[in-house]
Amino acid sequence: MKITAIRTVRLPPQPAIGADHPDARRPSWLADGPVANPMTGYPRYAAYRPSWTPTWPMFGCLVEVEDGTVGFAVGQHGRPVAAVIEDFLGPRLIGEDALATERCYDMAVRMCAPFGAAGLASYAISAIDLALWDLKGKVLGQPVYAVLGGPTRDELECYATGGDPDWYAELGFRGVKLPCRYGPADGLDGIRKNVAQVAEARAHVGDDIEIMLDCWMAFDVDYTVRLAEALRPYRVRWLEECLPSADLLSHAELRRRLPWQPLATGEHWFGVAPFQYAVANRLVDILQPDISWVGGITPLKRICAIAEAAGVAVMPHAPGNTAYGQHACLGIVGIGWTEFFVGSPPGVALAEAARAPGVPTPVDGRITPSAAPGFGVEINATELPAFLS
Missing domain, CATH: 3.20.20.120 (Enolase-like C-terminal domain)
Structure with a gap:
């Protein structure tokens, strides 16, 4: 079962739940700082961790195969990671056996050797690997576990x-x-x-x-x-x-x-x-x-x-x-x-x-995890717009 496409899509917005929720007893601990972090020594950023941490949005990663089955996973760190998938790893994995997860993972890691398979590249490899496992579960009609x-x-x-x-x-x-x-x-x-x-x-x-x-x-x-x-x-x-x-x-x-x-x-x-x-x-x-x-x-x-x-x-x-x-x-x-x-x-x-x-x-x-085929995430990802458009 050959991979025919690997692409990224924009996820639907999720409403924020804050202290104005009718059931909220008090604000969440996340509403204010401090929380110790690597930037605590710099007063400009010490008070609140989200003042400096990345704000790139999450996105969806889709892996499609010949019969139309689609594997889906959520990717993190937005444009930089999506670009690694769309511009580099994705095109080079098209034509591979989608069920050969060990092979695809090994290829992705080795292809990242020129710039390193850690950091943002690892987020891209993760999204593709998880989408392949979701696809494998759907093809076999079983939950991933x-x-x-x-x-x-x-x-x-x-x-x-x-x-x-x-x-x-x-x-x-x-x-x-x-x-x-x-x-x-x-x-x-x-x-x-x-x-x-x-x-x-x-x-x-x-x-x-x-x-x-x-x-x-x-x-x-x-x-x-x-x-x-x-x-x-x-x-x-x-x-x-x-x-x-x-x-x-x-x-x-x-x-x-x-x-x-x-x-x-x-x-x-x-x-x-x-x-x-x-x-x-x-x-x-x-x-x-x-x-x-x-x-x-x-x-x-x-x-x-x-x-x-x-x-x-x-x-x-x-x-x-x-x-x-x-x-x-x-x-x-x-x-x-x-x-x-x-x-x-x-x-x-x-x-x-x-x-x-x-x-x-x-x-x-x-x-108790979902027993639906794949990971059981209920998102019709094929209808979502392209992330990098």
């Missing part, structure tokens, strides 16, 4: 990420991951405020719900060690992405200085190689690839196999928010807890805040 080998469990247990832990506990989540508010530029006062944030969350959720802390590449080794020591009384399940993603030497030093604290990272690692290195050198306890960034399902399977053989946990970045992540978590052995990011205001039902039609949301902290 069945094509992967069948469900490894009956449902997915989720933890919630966001700054409203009292609401997440009310929704039935058994774990909450907090956005860390302050970084090294905030000094001792920032450490005290971070500890106070975790202490308040512990008071809200009690002792039977796990607490994690997302540090989003904002720290250095020394700051991470000092904060971890201060947080000991609150039993933080893991500290996440404390260091710049590419600084593997600092990851090794942090592991040496914090042997007792579980560490997690990997959402900003691309392809298989950095995960292989992290496992071989025991840099972290938990790997967190993002299925829409790392290259898709094809490299995620390899990462999970490497981790399982070494006894390292895999808990992908925000898989509960996409059909792609949900099917991967259900169909690949070795994936643990499923993260679900919550950006809507407390009081608004998760199902109402969801943006992708056909993608289930957690009920009492658990998700």
Whole structure:
């Protein structure tokens, strides 16, 4: 079954859900800063992470084959990534066997060698790979998790990420991951405020719900060690992405200085190689690839196999928010807890805040992925306008 076209389309607009929603009890934690990030040391951008992060819109990636079947996936980072698909990778994959996902992934990675298969190129590879897996499921008439080998469990247990832990506990989540508010530029006062944030969350959720802390590449080794020591009384399940993603030497030093604290990272690692290195050198306890960034399902399977053989946990970045992540978590052995990011205001039902039609949301902290063929995303993508027109 040969690929006849690979193209990008514009997604329909989604209404924003804010504090003016009739069920909202208060504004979402996303409505205001600060949240520690790599730019925290620059006052112009320190107060609010969205003041500098990319604003390129999401788009759809379509892979079509001879009989008219279309695979669909959502791509990220707009024009730059769509251009890699439309101008470079897409034309060079036309004529390939659409069901040969390993071959197509390998070709895409190798074709990106002149400029590197990481970063924005990896987002493009991810979109194509996920669209191919969606197409494979549709051709075979099965959900992707069945094509992967069948469900490894009956449902997915989720933890919630966001700054409203009292609401997440009310929704039935058994774990909450907090956005860390302050970084090294905030000094001792920032450490005290971070500890106070975790202490308040512990008071809200009690002792039977796990607490994690997302540090989003904002720290250095020394700051991470000092904060971890201060947080000991609150039993933080893991500290996440404390260091710049590419600084593997600092990851090794942090592991040496914090042997007792579980560490997690990997959402900003691309392809298989950095995960292989992290496992071989025991840099972290938990790997967190993002299925829409790392290259898709094809490299995620390899990462999970490497981790399982070494006894390292895999808990992908925000898989509960996409059909792609949900099917991967259900169909690949070795994936643990499923993260679900919550950006809507407390009081608004998760199902109402969801943006992708056909993608289930957690009920009492658990998700059952769609059993429809492919990923089950209910979008008639063939009727959408071209993205780069």
